[in-house]
Amino acid sequence: MILLHIESKKKPEIYRKLLLPKNSSFSMLDEIILLSFELDGADYFNIEIVIKDGRASKEKICFSPKNVTDLDTDEELVDEWLRESGDEAVGHVIDNSESFTIRLESIEDLPKNSETPICIAGASNIHTGKMDMINLEEINKLIREVEEADSLLENLEPDYLSLLELTNDLKKLKPWQYLRDDEVVVIHFEDVDYKVFVSVIGAGGEEFGLMIFDLELGYASLAKILYEKNLTSNFFYGLNALTVSFVDREELEQADYQLIKDCGLSYRGKKNWIQFRSYLEGTHPERPNYLEVELLINVVSRMINITEARKYGWEYPQLAAHQYPTFKVQKDSGLQEIYILQIDIPKPTYECYEEISMFEKAKYKKKPKSALQLEYDLFYMPFGVESEETIRTVYPISCMLVERGSNLVIEHEMLKRHQLHKACYGHFYKA
Structure with a gap:
């Protein structure tokens, strides 16, 4: 189980501690946060990764339904992004002004064999801002009801x-x-x-x-x-x-x-x-x-x-x-x-880099130049494979790094679990 500390950025004394099963998706996480803070009628989160692998990160994942060009799959897994104790994300609720810090505290062994998220602690009411006692039993009842409803829908026979x-x-x-x-x-x-x-x-x-x-x-x-x-x-x-x-x-x-x-x-x-x-x-x-x-x-x-x-x-x-x-x-x-x-299509955005100094330019000029011409490619494999991480058969993505001068394959990896293309680039970032 993954132990997460979720805290209101506006009111730091208001928090919840959630235990989620491993392989929980961000879509599940945002639903459980909304339930545990009793934010009825709220919409999805925009989630920004702030600290990843113990270091500040500029990577962002977005679940905003209004931003169609930057929409990540709702099956992105929490433990793929928050991997070390202290890793953090910031979640912004889209249709109101609430924001939360989502911090990984630890990977827990208890409760064993649980497949249902659990709220194990918390304080204060986000609506009043007061240090009210929270009812864990009621929060977990809401979570169980949602999980049971989802399970019931999966078993209903389509008409x-x-x-x-x-x-x-x-x-x-x-x-x-x-x-x-x-x-x-x-x-x-x-x-x-x-x-x-x-x-x-x-x-x-x-x-x-x-x-x-x-x-x-x-x-x-x-x-x-x-x-x-x-x-x-x-x-x-x-x-x-x-x-x-x-x-x-x-x-x-x-x-x-x-x-x-x-x-x-x-x-x-x-x-x-x-x-x-x-x-x-x-x-x-x-x-x-x-x-x-x-x-x-x-x-x-x-x-x-x-x-x-x-x-x-x-x-x-x-x-x-x-x-x-x-x-x-x-x-x-x-x-x-x-x-x-x-439909308003947002204009593409480009990442800006700080200008390097003349001294740094001079240093780079003195370094020996590499004749390597590297090409990185991603493509779906034309066959499906079963995976425990999703209920559907997935098409694996093959990642390949090739030196174009010699056509030598420097690195090659096949990802069994479906990921969006931009998430795959990290596999060869350090190659």
């Missing part, structure tokens, strides 16, 4: 029959006759303030279906498809999306065919068989889970409405780049007013 029937209704409308793949629409579920982008595939007459992108995790994938001309061959290894595909019978995997059969359904003809996939960056595409199926049911239902609206006269508007027509959806009602969603 594939309803999804297949709805998707078959959409197929009969042939939405690709009314919307091109670049005429992307946004469906805004207003009651939960959740947005997805939907692209209809099929106007080209080869592949048919839908691609659905979450605003926070998936927009970077959609933007690459829409605005980058030359996508790399391994683009789909880094895709974050849900897909609905109409394929030939022989294109189905056996499990897909069995699912359709188990639901008492069957289809005839070319491009009539229905297949669903969940894509998550660096992992093998899988059939959607319970929550993803619920989302697909809602999205397919709304796309039937949108296709019918287009069929009977709605025109796709003329828009600038990164603008999309958005259909509001309220609970227990149909589509509401349309507005234009503008």
